[in-house]
Amino acid sequence: MTMTWHASATRSASTVADSRHVILDTAFGSGAQFLASLARRSAGHLHYLAIAPSVPGASVLAALAAAAPGLAAQWPLDVPGLHRLHAPAERLTLDLLIGPAEAWLPEIVARIDEFIIAEPLGQVRALQRLAAPASTLRMRQPDEQALRCLRAAGFTVTGEPEAGWQHAAYTSRKPQPPCAPTPERRAVVIGAGVAGSAACERLAARGWQVTLIERHDAPAQEASGNRAGIFMPLLSKDDNIPTRLTRAAYLYAQRAWQNLGGLDPDAPGAEAGEGAIRGNRCGVLQLARDAEHALLQKEVVDTWRYPEQYVRWLDAQQASAMLGAPTPYGAWHFPEGGWATPASACRAMLQACGDKLQRIFHTEALHIERSGSEWNVLDAQGKLLATAPVVVLANGAGATALEPARELPLYTMRGQVTHLQEGSFPSLNLVVCREAYMTPPVDGIICVGATYDKSAARQLWQSSQDENLLRAEEILGNPHGAGAPLQGRVGFRTMAPDRLPLVGPLPDNANQARTERLRDLPRHPGLYALLGYASRGLIWAPLAAEILACQLEDEPLPIEATLAAALDPGRFLLKQRRKL
Template sequence: MARCVILDTGFGAGQQFLATLAAWRADPRRARRLHYIALAVAPDAVAAMPAELREQWPPALPGLHRLSLEGGDVTLDLMSGQPDACLAQVEARVDAVYLAAPLRSATALARLALPGATLAAPAALEPARRAALSAAGFAFAAGQGTARAVFASRQPRPARPAPTERRAIVIGAGVAGAAACERLAARGWQVTLVERHALPAQEASGNLAGIFMPLLSRDDNPATRLGRAAYLFALRHWQRLGGVGGAFTGARCGVLQLARDPAHAGLQRQIAAAAGYPPEYARWLERDEAGALLGAPAPDGGWLFGQGGWARPSTVCQAMLDACGARLERIFSTGVRELERRGGEWLLRDAGGAVIARAPTVVLANGCGATALAQAAGLPLLPVRGQVTHLAEGSLPQPPLVVCREAYMTPAFDATVCVGATYDADADPGLRAASQRENLEKIADILALPVLDAPLAGRTGFRCVAPDRLPLVGALPDAGAAAAGRRERLRDVPRWPGLYGLLGYASRGLIWAPLAAELLAAQLDGEPLPLEAKLAAALDPARFLLKELRRRS
């Protein structure tokens, strides 16, 4: 068996997981990969975990947290909260269930069970619950100490979808494409990376520094929850690669995000009081403490994200591509003009019509360049200009961490400080004095200093932005095929076979890249998803087309 997926409805302190892990390690005929989905995790469960998991254990925050050990062969998905509510957001097909905590909905459990899936429950399982499980398709047999059952529904669901031939082409060698290569190669895929430039990270990922920090909101809306999941996953993933400042250039020096004005500060205090964030994740600082960190007046206070910081995206790309090893083929200095589906494969053609590469699966990770291809032309992606200013070290007072409000400033590295970035609705690739002035005015306001007169220096890049500011992750819709018939749900929208997108990362590509690539790789391999079902649906590339089809009907 290639993979065994187990659902534990009452993880508690993790005794059942530890016993399962020990049995998996000792079994010479074991599944190559063990995937354990844990609901109702006790707050102090980390204390019993092995050191490899303690090091990556997430802070006490809501959501689905994916952890990895045994070189990626064992995955542990953690979800705290009421088991039924958590179960409704699990997107997986499971081989076994530990029914440690009773569930109100037996049908919700049956939704996840593969034919032949086993269930183990306490011997004292209430008759009513046993009857509900039986009605849902679980056939019970007598057992000592436990109640055991096998899922044998009268309406058998198909087995976990078999992956297509495990060859893929990724177009684009920025952080999105590099992460896709790494996550696919880690699962045994052979990947061909096609890039129009001679080197990786030459467009939006070419900035000297990218900032990583979470997003907060009063209502903990989907964008906030998605941003939190991406940020925490990225921190764990980078740690497995070798760490910020180790595997790639950067520093987890902390990020100080200042409030804009007294009204904005009042709202942030409400968020701090209601959310009760663990201090290592986010800590609200009043004026004196924030000012001491800034080295300048901070009259409205700010958030300290102690695990945040900055990284050089090009080195992040290189670390992820290096991790692919021999499973990665690189075709650079080659642009893709056309995609053609023939004989179960996609053919990539250059401007002269020659075939560059072919594979059953193609991932578009080339930002707004994807819309130049006919199959992705209808995606609502827009390029947004961002000019970053480069200052010589010592030009301005230098706090020891990243500082941001309506602009950001990084600590100096290689004698350069990065300040930016503008958000412009034009396509000018050059450096503009007006944009530099905007950056310098904003940072001068933060530091309570006169505006610096500095030589024009920096870099201009273009973010790829969707209307809702969320990425597009998954199978791309076929707009022509979707026009016929009524489309009420995302699953009703026809898709191009074997064509996927990792697009629209806007200003947060650094943190979005690892989780989005993990989500896509899980979809391709039929694995449990690393996000709650509703959040994964919020990233579906077909969401805009579905909205338009509903509007027309």
């Protein structure tokens, strides 16, 4: 069969080279259909969504290594969820959706140009929601019931089967709007921490011109300014939304860092020039709090049967050996977790933007206003800083100083990290955490922290240092660092009441329309949020920026619909409106 390329009327691609052809394969199997699609592809970007019960193994990877080496180098661990793999040089994106097709179909957020249905599918009519105008479909050996469902869903069965495959074409029954003019790919991003830097990188990678406004003289001066940020998954027995989100973000961030050059513990510090991301996948040891927690840790690992490369459970003896100090309980060991310097991650992401990025630093955006189809961004004196059809608020708690975001339920928590000189405190070769975390030495400094304080005080507190050292003593079993000089850093985490970030279009609180669904909630046109990253901004930022870029480009989302809804900035307003 010759592949026919169709472009959705809603896509913002302006040239054939920019067009994106989206395929959904409901039974990836050996990857034969994917490899065949690669072989017959024409110009444009191929985006392939593949559903599989588990991450395909070595045989598929070997075949893929020859056909798409950029993807093979990023092959994910076999854990549940959606794994997005980018191969920009090959103009290729592969989404691996791990789990049953019947469970995934309601969770996919995409417009599909071509369906490949290789196994019997009960929810044939669910394809109608995903089908782009003039999409095509191939189904292997359909029975009469499947053909009737196809016709009911708007597909026209064409011709006779070829080699067991039945072809069909989709005709939408809804009137299609006229093709809108291609929007300008221009955006203003406010805030140059990990949230804003990731947004710049993801938009620039798609050809957007981005203006970045930052009130400090350099990126990563607020919550992203810590010497070492920790990256690790979150586990739970029920695999809840925070667990699923953090798993997706943790794995996506590591692939994103790999595409930017990887982590290097000897890379230049934040104050140096451009360079690789400073960090180390040295592993993270998360100690159990008590015997009950140790039992829960073991149950979680036994229940989900994660690969050991993702997490291992250690008993007390094994955990003590790894820690180098006695510990009475067990621990989770995340072999590929570790630490990274957020400022160096920001620097690498901004460097990747090249000439697509304009920086306006040492200038604070204090007012935004809509003028026609564009947003004007102004400083405190009313001076116009930038204009664009799209504005992305990535400035943490500072966003609530801007009128459209004033009612977002964001708050801050003070966090003090203690800095201890190497030699005055045990030097670990991995990150250790329980109620506090401790890092290996970074430039001769060991980081211990961080506190959670309801305060806006920026100065260092001796009481916070004492709290950090007490927690370290509880982990190591002996007091260390007593009498150390008061040294460290204070940062402020921006958080939402449900501890999840805000990712997506900003709701219009002034519009009093009552609604029961997120999709019907009034929004500010062209205004988006990347906010509320709490203490996980280092790993949340790359995935959140990819979600945002996909929303702007009408591309398939890199997460399931349930997670996207849980991150929607309108979720709080919707809850209020439902009470009216």
